[in-house]
């Protein structure tokens with residue numbers, strides 16, 4: 001199979017089913033050296049903290065809930081894992097955990113794979129779109145104990161997100177948990193509170209990036225993409241994401257909650273929150 005060609009035709013926001021298979025890979029196919037990849041992962045984490053000041057607290061809540069609900073040796077799905085920040089924290093905090101980490105971006109996965117490797121067989125990297133039901137094939141029919149995601153599912157259109165939640169309702173074992181950390185709009189009935197929370201968030205971000213040493217996403221992105229090692233992946237990455245506009249719809253808290261309840265999760269609530277930055281937990 002030619003992995004990149006397989007994914008090239010995916011309509012990012014589409015929910016259409018496909019016969020295409022996801023690409024499951026090990027550490028060795030990254031063009032980056034482990035040392036270089038670790039530097040770029042650290043820089044990713046720093047710039048993301050400018051947008052999400054409590055990012056580590058949010059990670060901690062997710063990891064602790066996974067361990068509390070699922071025990072010391074869970075199989076965890078990291079959805080839209082990017083360069084592997086959350087996967088890294090799960091591996092470090094839960095030595096018995098295994099992770100299946102999925103993302104569509106070959107550049108960010110190049111960091112993840114080289115920086116973290118396969119963690120002695122504990123991580124499987126999957127290059128696939130969550131908008132395509134075939135990403136589930138990477139699990140080989142196994143149920144998972146937990147599914148997690150951070151700063152990512154707002155990329156999915158409503159029908160794709162609801163479809164993903166239905167898939168999670170089927171794949172997360174009974175008694176398992178789904179945890180999603182992201183900015184989620186307040187309900188319409190709390191519009192005033194939501195607007196104030198959003199204004200505070202914007203001000204914090206502005207202050208964070210006012211520091212001279214602070215790099216923002218655009219600066220990170222531009223310098224990273226200029227690495228000669230990545231030249232062969234750039235065109236494919238851009239093709240996969242070309243339909244993404246600058247301003248996108250994003251699901252609010254109520255929609256996430258309703259979608260998860262409809263998908264068969266029996267308890268859904270906020271377990272961690274900083275303004276509109278929440279971790280929503282769903283118990284299967």
Ligand SMILES: C[S@@+](CC[C@H](N)C(=O)[O-])C[C@H]1O[C@@H](n2cnc3c(N)ncnc32)[C@H](O)[C@@H]1O
Pocket residue numbers: 012048079080081082083084085086102103104105108128129130131149150151152155156
């Ligand atoms: C802001 S990054 C977050 C990465 C990581 N979870 C973190 O917290 O640092 C959003 C991620 O969503 C991924 N993504 C967007 N659409 C996707 C899709 N349809 N399928 C899989 N991953 C997707 C992007 O490639 C990117 O890695």
